Amino acid sequence: MSAETQTTAGEPEQQAPEPSRSRQVLREIAESSSMVVFMAIVASMIIGGVLIILADEAVQESAAYFFSRPGDTFAAIGDALGAAYSAMFNGAVLNLQAESFAAMIKPFTQTLTMATPLIFAGLGLGIGFRAGLFNIGAQGQILMGATFGAYIGFAFSLPWGLHLLLAVLGCALGGALWGFIPGVLKARTGAHEVIVTIMLNYVALYLVAWLLSLEAFQREGSDNPISPLVAETAQYPQILGVQFNLHLGFLLALACAWGVWWLMERSTLGFRLRAVGANPSAARTAGMSIGAATIITMVIAGALAGLAGSAPVLGTQKYLTDAVAGSIGFDAITVALLGRSRPLGIVLAAILFGGLQASGPSLQVNAGLPVDIVVVIQALIVLFIAAPPLVRWMFRLPSPAHEKEVAA
Amino acid sequence: MTATVADAPAAAASNAPIPPKKFGPAIALGVIALLSLVIFGLGTASGASTTFVIARPTDFFKIPSFTLPSQLAAILLSVVGLALAGWTAYRANQRRKVGLWVPVVYGMAIMGALLTWAGAGRDATSIQLTGLLTSSLFLAVPLVFGALAGTLCERSGIINIAIEGQLLAGAFLAALVASMVGNPYVGLIAAPIAGALVGLVLAIFATKYWVNQIVVGVVLNMLVLGLTSFFFSTVMTENGDLNQPLGMPKLAIPLLSKIPVLGPVLFNQNLLVYILYVVVAVLQIMLFRSRWGLRVRAVGEHPKAADTVGIQVNRTRVRNTVLGGAIAGLGGAFFTVASGLAFGKEMTAGKGYIALAAMILGRWSPRGALAAALLFGFADALRAQLGAIGSPIPSQFLAMFPYIATIFAVAGLVGHARPPASEGIPYKK
Numbered sequence: 001m002s003a004e005t006q007t008t009a010g011e012p013e014q015q016a017p018e019p020s021r022s023r024q025v026l027r028e029i030a031e032s033s034s035m036v037v038f039m040a041i042v043a044s045m046i047i048g049g050v051l052i053i054l055a056d057e058a059v060q061e062s063a064a065y066f067f068s069r070p071g072d073t074f075a076a077i078g079d080a081l082g083a084a085y086s087a088m089f090n091g092a093v094l095n096l097q098a099e100s101f102a103a104m105i106k107p108f109t110q111t112l113t114m115a116t117p118l119i120f121a122g123l124g125l126g127i128g129f130r131a132g133l134f135n136i137g138a139q140g141q142i143l144m145g146a147t148f149g150a151y152i153g154f155a156f157s158l159p160w161g162l163h164l165l166l167a168v169l170g171c172a173l174g175g176a177l178w179g180f181i182p183g184v185l186k187a188r189t190g191a192h193e194v195i196v197t198i199m200l201n202y203v204a205l206y207l208v209a210w211l212l213s214l215e216a217f218q219r220e221g222s223d224n225p226i227s228p229l230v231a232e233t234a235q236y237p238q239i240l241g242v243q244f245n246l247h248l249g250f251l252l253a254l255a256c257a258w259g260v261w262w263l264m265e266r267s268t269l270g271f272r273l274r275a276v277g278a279n280p281s282a283a284r285t286a287g288m289s290i291g292a293a294t295i296i297t298m299v300i301a302g303a304l305a306g307l308a309g310s311a312p313v314l315g316t317q318k319y320l321t322d323a324v325a326g327s328i329g330f331d332a333i334t335v336a337l338l339g340r341s342r343p344l345g346i347v348l349a350a351i352l353f354g355g356l357q358a359s360g361p362s363l364q365v366n367a368g369l370p371v372d373i374v375v376v377i378q379a380l381i382v383l384f385i386a387a388p389p390l391v392r393w394m395f396r397l398p399s400p401a402h403e404k405e406v407a408a
Numbered sequence: 409m410t411a412t413v414a415d416a417p418a419a420a421a422s423n424a425p426i427p428p429k430k431f432g433p434a435i436a437l438g439v440i441a442l443l444s445l446v447i448f449g450l451g452t453a454s455g456a457s458t459t460f461v462i463a464r465p466t467d468f469f470k471i472p473s474f475t476l477p478s479q480l481a482a483i484l485l486s487v488v489g490l491a492l493a494g495w496t497a498y499r500a501n502q503r504r505k506v507g508l509w510v511p512v513v514y515g516m517a518i519m520g521a522l523l524t525w526a527g528a529g530r531d532a533t534s535i536q537l538t539g540l541l542t543s544s545l546f547l548a549v550p551l552v553f554g555a556l557a558g559t560l561c562e563r564s565g566i567i568n569i570a571i572e573g574q575l576l577a578g579a580f581l582a583a584l585v586a587s588m589v590g591n592p593y594v595g596l597i598a599a600p601i602a603g604a605l606v607g608l609v610l611a612i613f614a615t616k617y618w619v620n621q622i623v624v625g626v627v628l629n630m631l632v633l634g635l636t637s638f639f640f641s642t643v644m645t646e647n648g649d650l651n652q653p654l655g656m657p658k659l660a661i662p663l664l665s666k667i668p669v670l671g672p673v674l675f676n677q678n679l680l681v682y683i684l685y686v687v688v689a690v691l692q693i694m695l696f697r698s699r700w701g702l703r704v705r706a707v708g709e710h711p712k713a714a715d716t717v718g719i720q721v722n723r724t725r726v727r728n729t730v731l732g733g734a735i736a737g738l739g740g741a742f743f744t745v746a747s748g749l750a751f752g753k754e755m756t757a758g759k760g761y762i763a764l765a766a767m768i769l770g771r772w773s774p775r776g777a778l779a780a781a782l783l784f785g786f787a788d789a790l791r792a793q794l795g796a797i798g799s800p801i802p803s804q805f806l807a808m809f810p811y812i813a814t815i816f817a818v819a820g821l822v823g824h825a826r827p828p829a830s831e832g833i834p835y836k837k
Contacts, residue, residue, distance in 0.1 A: 134620075185819045195764070195768060209804050372637035378630065387617035387619050389617055
């Protein structure tokens, strides 16, 4: 821990002489004060480490006789932390104990696989944030997308290519529908989208639970609420061969990231959405329709979240359950916040959080730690990033000339 | 769910000299009553009958159970609902409010029709009214505490999405401390502390760092979930003594608990429920009848004006958020010590969000929060009872009810929900 704090102390000087950059995207990254982001991650890792130490049995036992032999306690602390962080690295980046090259890089492909739904959903939420809408409903949109996509996937038999295309479109449609409802309610009645989307998450959950109790969605010969397997023609092909889980959905997610960048930065529609988000009154005065912008934003955001639902049902899990969305919807909020709602930032943030999640099994097996520690670290990172002054105060960083407004 | 005439800001926004006639509530009530008439009334086989049981074997006064002809009863109750919808429309035409009795009677009529329909022709089973009401109240407990927490925070201008996290933190610490001491009542002291800590973090981020309050709320929920699950899987699992199921006995109040129906429902509960009555009453009076309440509401509606007359805006907000967190934390004790359960991962299971819904449906007042939470508790208890007697309605649809009701409420289709004007906006001097 002390080593980490020392390295950080030297870095403010490196940040200072940065000249102004011409490229928009690069400037965004710099202005999001990458220093704060980096420090927030470091701080969260440190706090995560403290929790690991607190919960470690060997540390607790040796701490009982701390004053007679403090060395034991420090050794136990070192062991606990070493085991945890090496398990994380082995589980998310490179497996150094592996014999073959394929097994060695498998963790990183797993990270990218886990990042895929987070990229999709994070992009959707990011568009919402930039248009001034706080969409908490990704969870429900993912579920509905997954339901539509899975149904097309297992109920029909269609030729290769076409089947996958229709299933993917089905996912987008399901999510878009679930995004349209809060959008139209906000535009027509002013109902606050935060409340409506939270409530729709639960409506979607129970709707899917009900659907899975119907014969049309039930797997034959199973009493559990799970759907049949999605037909092979509708599954995402595995792009690195069968020994890796990484599927075509990842490339589609990257393509969507580019598409969202183009939409928001280069198109008239994107300009309108951003204008409405930045200053609704000014946008209205300029003749833009706030209601239309709201509906369009929510539909696009919902469609992207719905595509996030395609990652489990068409890519990894390949069938529908009511738990298919996991916690992707809420994780995606943290991804969008960490990525400052910009496509490149979201892709990087999704890979970071995908890595944290991919390291879960390894943490469990190699370090005996529950996966929940990952959730804690993830939440801490976002909490710190949301409050740059706090991070600057913690690490005694200089404050910038002008403060940028945090998300939404 | 009373139908109020549009509040001043809404009227100003539409620039109309006279507030427009609002028929939305009347139409919604009418449609639901009509559905009730068709499904529950005409959908019941004629000749079938429904048995309602009121008394329980342990009751002091024995009220005989009664049996009604199902179809006639369901039709009559639906017609009562239709009449009330008509009354609402008539009042709306005159731009006048309807009293609180309208939605209450309406709700009872439709629920009665539903119960009659569900119990029709099932001679072996009967509808246990007292049991239904008792479990409604009990299931509503965390919702009421959560909704009160939300009300306190939002009245001062802080959006509290972290109710879920506060409930979970309260449930966790209550179980931990109660197990360590071996006394469930100590858990009731520990639970508010956990909730208050979550509230404090929310307040600091919202008032000192001006972070978007929804962001902080969502992230705090994740953080508490992660922390409690982590300690549950490590410390509590390694050492089972730290997480024991401890129950609080029911305390029957002498005399009052002997009243038929209401007695066992209201006055034969455990300590947490009695605390609930006190907290609701105190907050209702304090928020709307005391100087403190006036100041809190001023801070939530117009912080600048409040500041001008010398009220410390941010200090008020921090205090309210911490107090709100403490109340939600106390509600969290429901899940563990008050229910006689050990702590479990994610055991609040979204109740914090239903509490948020109850707060909105209750229009940011303690009394309303209580009513809305009871309604949701009733829906939950009904789900259990209908599941037991084998109802034709899929239980998932009953589970959806609170959420859909809230969407209707915020969309203004039923009544008009207006939050405090300055909620979510950081006050920067």
